[in-house]
Amino acid sequence: xxxxxxxxxxxxxxxxxxxxxxxxxxxxxxxxxxxxxxxxxxxxxxxxxxxxxxxxxxxxxxxxxxxxxxxxxxxxxxxxxxxxxxxxxxxxxxxxxxxxxxxxxxxxxxxxxx
Amino acid sequence: xxxxxxxxxxxxxxxxxxxxxxxxxxxxxxxxxxxxxxxxxxxxxxxxxxxxxxxxxxxxxxxxxxxxxxxxxxxxxxxxxxxxxxxxxxxxxxxxxxxxxxxxxxxxxxxxxxxx
Numbered sequence: 001x002x003x004x005x006x007x008x009x010x011x012x013x014x015x016x017x018x019x020x021x022x023x024x025x026x027x028x029x030x031x032x033x034x035x036x037x038x039x040x041x042x043x044x045x046x047x048x049x050x051x052x053x054x055x056x057x058x059x060x061x062x063x064x065x066x067x068x069x070x071x072x073x074x075x076x077x078x079x080x081x082x083x084x085x086x087x088x089x090x091x092x093x094x095x096x097x098x099x100x101x102x103x104x105x106x107x108x109x110x111x112x113x114x
Numbered sequence: 115x116x117x118x119x120x121x122x123x124x125x126x127x128x129x130x131x132x133x134x135x136x137x138x139x140x141x142x143x144x145x146x147x148x149x150x151x152x153x154x155x156x157x158x159x160x161x162x163x164x165x166x167x168x169x170x171x172x173x174x175x176x177x178x179x180x181x182x183x184x185x186x187x188x189x190x191x192x193x194x195x196x197x198x199x200x201x202x203x204x205x206x207x208x209x210x211x212x213x214x215x216x217x218x219x220x221x222x223x224x225x226x227x228x229x230x
Contacts (some may be wrong), residue, residue, distance in 0.1 A: 001160075004157075043158070103218060104150070105158045108156070
């Protein structure tokens, strides 16, 4: 299994600012994903982070609001831009091994926008 | 697209009892069904999964069954313990995704409380 670490684990941010969340995997993974989980809710996929190319966004999520980088097979970042209180949520990074359909999650980043 | 329904939304049992969580999916071509356990303040942890070529899978006190005809799958936990208390999510992998860690569609989750 892959071990996924996220930083920061939590943050309180002012509206209008941006926060970049880092995701580090202890081994190379084929694909990485970013999810949002609002309090008491399920996981909603934001985008697939593609190594060496632009991320693939799900309906309702756009690159200007959630720019994503993936410079290599073990690291990705998600930026939440121009934050508003509605962006308060848990953001989760996920990834898995090549030829293995298991997906593992980081511990999440709890974001509060005030 | 794929839609995953999960029920019940909450379940409370006494320690030692069994717990069953049921999920249905809409895309008959979905072929991978994992279950995650999420404890408070932590990320989801994969506890068991099943692929469409298998009808049942067991791992100690946990088992998962899959009925492809009816498009539903269930998680069974026997001899529950207080540390089983958590939110459990089912998920399905929809058709058309590439090899590797395909994107998953999650159910809404079920909060399990095991009372000592």
